[in-house]
Amino acid sequence: MDAFYIFLLVGTILVLAAAFSSLIAFRFGAPLLLVFLSIGLIAGVDGLGIAFDNFSLAYMLGSLALAIILFDSGFGTSIHSFRVAAWPALTLASVGVLVTASIFAFAAMLLLDFTWLEGLLLGSIVGSTDAAAVFFLLRIGGINIRDQVRSTLEVESGTNDPMAIFLTIALVEVIASGEGFAGLDAQFLLLFVQQMALGVLFGFLGGMMIVWVLNRFTKDRSLAPIFVLALALLVFAFTGAIGGSGFLAVYVAGIYAGNRKMFARESIARFHAGLTWLAQIIMFIVLGLLATPSQFPSIALPAVGLALFLVFIARPLAVWLSLLPFQMTQQETGFVAWVGLRGAVSILLAIMPLLGGLENGLLFFNTAFIIVLVSLLLQGWTIKPMAQKLGLIIPPRHGEIDKVELDLPGKSTHELLSYRVMKDSPVMRGERIPRWAMPSLVIRDGRSMRYQYAGRLQEGDQLYLFVTPPYIRLLDRLFASRLPVESDDEDFFGAFAVSPSRPAKELDTAYGPGLLSPAEQNMTIAELMIHRLGGRAEYADRVRFGSVVLIVRDLDENNAILSVGVSLEPVEPATTLPVFINMREIAHRVRDGLRRYRGKATSASAPDGKPSD
Structure with missing residues (x-):
């Protein structure tokens, strides 16, 4: 012993x-x-001398x-x-x-x-x-x-x-x-x-x-x-x-x-x-x-x-x-x-x-x-x-948040969440809680009260509410503190934004031609990005089209693209980590090289087909 x-x-x-x-x-x-x-x-x-060799x-x-x-x-x-x-x-x-x-x-x-x-x-x-x-x-x-x-x-x-x-x-x-x-x-x-x-x-x-x-x-x-x-x-x-x-x-x-x-x-x-x-x-x-x-x-x-x-x-x-x-x-x-x-x-x-x-x-x-x-x-x-x-740290979608998910018995279609009201959060600044959320209880300074009688929410309040799972991310934004990074930060999200509902063929007109396939010409920008991303877009996803990059700035609760940023810089400059290019990038570089070769060949010929001086 x-x-x-x-x-x-x-x-x-x-x-x-x-x-x-x-x-x-x-x-x-x-x-x-x-x-x-x-x-x-x-x-x-x-x-310290502990011998262990088993x-x-x-x-x-x-x-x-x-x-x-x-x-x-x-x-x-x-x-x-x-x-x-x-x-x-x-x-x-x-x-x-x-x-x-x-x-x-x-x-x-x-x-x-x-x-x-x-x-x-x-x-x-x-x-x-x-x-x-x-x-x-x-x-x-x-x-x-x-x-x-x-x-x-x-x-x-x-x-x-x-x-x-x-x-x-x-x-x-x-x-x-x-x-x-x-x-x-x-x-x-x-x-x-x-x-x-x-x-x-x-x-x-x-x-x-x-x-x-x-x-x-x-x-x-x-x-x-x-x-x-x-x-x-x-x-x-x-x-x-x-x-x-x-x-x-x-x-x-x-x-x-x-x-x-x-x-x-x-x-x-x-x-x-x-x-x-x-x-x-x-x-x-x-x-x-x-x-x-x-x-x-x-x-x-x-x-x-x-x-x-x-x-x-x-x-x-x-x-x-x-x-x-x-x-x-x-x-x-x-x-x-x-x-x-x-x-x-x-x-x-x-x-x-x-x-x-x-x-x-x-x-x-x-x-x-x-x-x-x-x-x-x-x-x-x-x-x-x-x-x-490498520029891979993406700006957060919202600031600090204090949330607890609580289990409900049976097979309930709702979830019970508890949020602490953060300083400078939207709900503290007066933004209303959506109708599809069902707030029930507020705990303030150790005292419990029904939400209807609590008045305006204050910093440090603990709010309990029922919500269906697809809408939880929207509530997170309401109860989060102020973002330390602006959502239109050019270093990550591009110099300007475009509407995701605009026709994708406008990209081909502005930055092409030849960037899009015939089927992609009939898509919207959002549909084109989702197509290139394999069927689903995520926050901060990037899609390259020639010399421009489209960036997902925001999504709704159904993962539909709400905002798209445009960067005029390539996703991967040729001088950065050249060994790690993928097959699509190799194809782009081969195609760009062929275009430059054809352009030089065309400029080296006179209108009558004879070489110029």
Whole structure:
């Protein structure tokens, strides 16, 4: 019992240290997961002297924590975000990981004297981005970027782990067997298809099970999060036990459950948000304890060189090739390439060569650990500055807002919201609440009163009202503080605005000709933008037409375009990140080059067809 109390005391102190350090990290903008990892290193064998070398236990704890993180990541991903980013994200999660690992293998062969298969194994270990790091930086780090870009990064980080895990386990088995390339046969591909297919299938069925159970068998709100956690882990464990990807299954289950009407949804979301924090802290501390920093100097130079190769060459090339068919600007593709943070997943996978008994198992682990440290230091500190440098930070649609969504029993078509009246908000300045909203209660200075008798709303009032979900965004604007950025900011939204109902052929007349196809000539500007954007427009979306850019300035509650800005500067100047051009841009440049060539040929000829002097 004495040993148990000491173990519990030390573990609690480490978790508390990580939790308190997060407050400092928030204040100074430090990559929080690096702080957690550093606490584990400081407490480890070369620091305070805590000796922990149980790799099997670390792998099991890390896998469990990762399953919890992935479920919460999926639970917080809207189905719309998944739809707009599905194809680019899934391409990055599959082709991108494979290309990254393959390119990285050459550098590993050169710097560590690995064989090709060993280099490919190390590339697979560090080939996936870390879901915990990416979700934290994008959702909590205050980085407001275009929805498709943010969703692509989030969905990629949630879906590329199964690919990296499969490649790592398969390559460890191939190398351990001594079969070499002969081990990479058709069975290898069939096993991959089986794992991914079972992961998607049982993830979908598991999500349906979670929603069904929650809506029929839970009466106590406090039990609902426990049911969801247990069922999510059941999906993870069962899928893994029958040969599927449990990590993919639990992520898919999270997406399905998070986008359905569920009992005690807000309670579940808050519980899992806190649980995810705890899972991240425990996973990073345990992996930090597992490392032995005194072993790092002997491989520091090649490991840092590999980390820089991954950040500046392997990841950017893989991202560019993966996103080539999709309509992302050079800046957006460059940002996706930069947000390739490596984290706990890479360290977790680096345990596999040790568990598999490979000759260079410890070298794999230490190299991967250093690569993760460099990635968190280099990329973790610079995500927001990079987004600002590339001009991807979009102005917010409204200022600060304080809102709480409350659960209603049964299958109500309305939602109960609570807003705190912010300083300088439209409702405080006297703007009326629309008729379709049903305000019911005002709490002022600790006293409750009916809305009808509360008089004019005051700063700090807490207002409760019922509203149908499609109109919530309109209410957000009424209760938000004053915008710090004007909506007609020329730096982002263009020099002037045009009506989205104007004929699109006017663009061809003014900035063409030849910009639009015959079918597009008969569209309005709004219809043309939605057509070019794949059927749905989002706030701050951009569409290029030759030398002009159309920008979505505002949308209504049905996502119809209300205002369009026009910028006379290209979305991606030729001098900026030229390596990241997409297929459409390549086609534009080829067409522009042919036009210039024809123009020169025409000007070099006299009216009678003879060359001029």
